[in-house]
Amino acid sequence: MISRKQLHDLAIFGGTPAFDERLHVGRPHVGDRDRLLARINDLIDRCWLTNNGPYVQEFERTVAGMVGVKHCIAMCNGTVALEILIRATVVTGEVIVPSFTFIATAHALQWQEITPVFCDVNPWTHTIDPRSVVAMMTPRTTGIIGVHLWGRGCDVEALTGIAQEHNLPLLFDAAHAFGCSHNGRMIGSFGTAEVFSFHATKFFNTFEGGAVVTNDDALAAKIRLMKNFGFAGYDNVAYIGTNGKMSEICAAMGLTGLESLDESIAINYRNYKEYQHELADVPGVHLLAYDERERCNYQYVVVEIDETVTGISRDKVMDILWSENVLARRYFYPGCHRMEPYRSYFPHAGLLLPETERLAARVLVLPTGTAVSSSEIRTICAIMRLATVRGGEITERLAHGSGQLVGAS
Numbered sequence: 410m411i412s413r414k415q416l417h418d419l420a421i422f423g424g425t426p427a428f429d430e431r432l433h434v435g436r437p438h439v440g441d442r443d444r445l446l447a448r449i450n451d452l453i454d455r456c457w458l459t460n461n462g463p464y465v466q467e468f469e470r471t472v473a474g475m476v477g478v479k480h481c482i483a484m485c486n487g488t489v490a491l492e493i494l495i496r497a498t499v500v501t502g503e504v505i506v507p508s509f510t511f512i513a514t515a516h517a518l519q520w521q522e523i524t525p526v527f528c529d530v531n532p533w534t535h536t537i538d539p540r541s542v543v544a545m546m547t548p549r550t551t552g553i554i555g556v557h558l559w560g561r562g563c564d565v566e567a568l569t570g571i572a573q574e575h576n577l578p579l580l581f582d583a584a585h586a587f588g589c590s591h592n593g594r595m596i597g598s599f600g601t602a603e604v605f606s607f608h609a610t611k612f613f614n615t616f617e618g619g620a621v622v623t624n625d626d627a628l629a630a631k632i633r634l635m636k637n638f639g640f641a642g643y644d645n646v647a648y649i650g651t652n653g654k655m656s657e658i659c660a661a662m663g664l665t666g667l668e669s670l671d672e673s674i675a676i677n678y679r680n681y682k683e684y685q686h687e688l689a690d691v692p693g694v695h696l697l698a699y700d701e702r703e704r705c706n707y708q709y710v711v712v713e714i715d716e717t718v719t720g721i722s723r724d725k726v727m728d729i730l731w732s733e734n735v736l737a738r739r740y741f742y743p744g745c746h747r748m749e750p751y752r753s754y755f756p757h758a759g760l761l762l763p764e765t766e767r768l769a770a771r772v773l774v775l776p777t778g779t780a781v782s783s784s785e786i787r788t789i790c791a792i793m794r795l796a797t798v799r800g801g802e803i804t805e806r807l808a809h810g811s812g813q814l815v816g817a818s
């Protein structure tokens with residue numbers, strides 16, 4: 410292993426990169442290849458490739474059972490699942506969402522000309538702050554979307570109270586939270602309905618995919634129509650709809666992945682503990698902790714870099730990691746409110762979102778999953794330790810032009 414003890418050991422100052430191959434955040438987990446190929450052969454033999462085939466039906470039953478809800482409606486991706494759910498429940502007005510989330514949460518509203526009103530997040534949990542939700546309410550508010558960021562449940566209890574008091578639908582973007590619980594109950598079973606993403610970069614994937622899960626019979630029936638052009642039977646269109654269907658090959662991937670879910674959680678957990686151990690005493694580097702009493706997929710290894718302690722910014726730490734072939738990522742930088750079209754609509758939104766602004770400048774997500782080994786994690790942490798403990802010196806050297814930035818930031 411290449412040691413990382415002196416500044417000249419760092420690749421950014423001319424050392425050899427620690428890794429020959431790039432390490433990514435969110436490398437897809439593929440389950441048992443033979444089982445997947447057997448299912449693909451089956452679906453080809455059946456010649457039933459999409460349109461509510463047997464694998465999609467089995468996948469929906471299995472997910473609903475795991476989550477403990479009456480209905481799972483599988484879809485082509487999480488964004489379309491969000492759009493359809495929003496259309497089925499809200500239709501117009503303003504919906505309160507955190508800005509510290511993936512842009513799809515906001516776009517799913519704006520796409521249908523519903524205004525996302527951005528609220529702030531709790532600095533400790535990074536999830537939607539109920540006090541900020543109340544502060545952002547107007548007579549035009551028609552709903553609330555909480556995001557279970559990093560797979561950690563929002564303050565569901567406070568949000569439920571607010572939604573009930575104002576008679577608003579409460580939806581959850583649970584894209585990160587498949588396989589996770591909140592207060593001992595599986596995420597997916599809260600609010601009016603929740604949405605999962607099964608995108609390839611998620612902890613569990615169906616190549617592309619998503620689902621709405623709910624206990625509401627009437628809502629589930631409506632969403633089933635809407636994701637299939639509104640067809641209620643041959644030649645009978647009963648509702649406005651779109652094409653949100655999951656295909657059989659995606660469901661085959663999902664059913665195969667579900668069989669090794671526990672294994673991938675175990676690997677993510679091992680990685681998380683390794684990072685926790687290695688970074689525990691690094692000043693100014695704070696690893697987001699998961700509540701180990703809950704079920705969790707441990708898919709996101711999230712650190713906050715406190716530049717006032719380290720003397721080096723998150724972005725420069727990221728540049729250093731990239732030059733070592735560690736493709737750590739800033740998430741959800743710079744915040745939805747600083748992306749178009751929202752930046753133009755609400756140019757001063759940042760003034761009301763101090764925690765979002767702070768986190769967007771500090772958060773770094775590190776590689777994990779089946780593609781990363783314990784010894785690789787130790788090397789990544791050694792680089793981070795050197796980069797942050799000697800952060801002031803490095804910042805100065807980089808400011809004077811020494812070092813080869815690789816364009817991560």
Ligand SMILES: Cc1ncc(COP(=O)(O)O)c(C=O)c1O
Nearest residue numbers: 486487488511513584606607608
């Ligand atoms: C928080 C969040 N919401 C929504 C989505 C959209 O899901 P998809 O990529 O399946 O459309 C994602 C991820 O991609 C996400 O991270």
